Amino acid sequence: MTRKVTATAAMILVALLIGFDLSAAQPNPYAQPPLLAFGSGVAPSGGFCAALPN
Template structure:
């Protein structure tokens, strides 16, 4: 066995995460935020590992 198997499995892993999620919670590109947060005037709201729950 070579790394073709394991690298393929890694790709399959992320494709699986996306596929399972897309079936339940479709994104809406018409409600997408501005391309850049900088200059958008909107408050940053993304999840981050350093953030306390809020």
């Protein structure tokens, strides 16, 4: 009985979290930085472990 209640509560919590995230997020795939921008003047951003320090 306790496992079913806990599992149900956890699944409801996960579903609510996913629902909130989808409703609050405004994803725009066209706003991503270009993958290869040689000579474009666009400064790199974000983290990448193999990137050289500026």
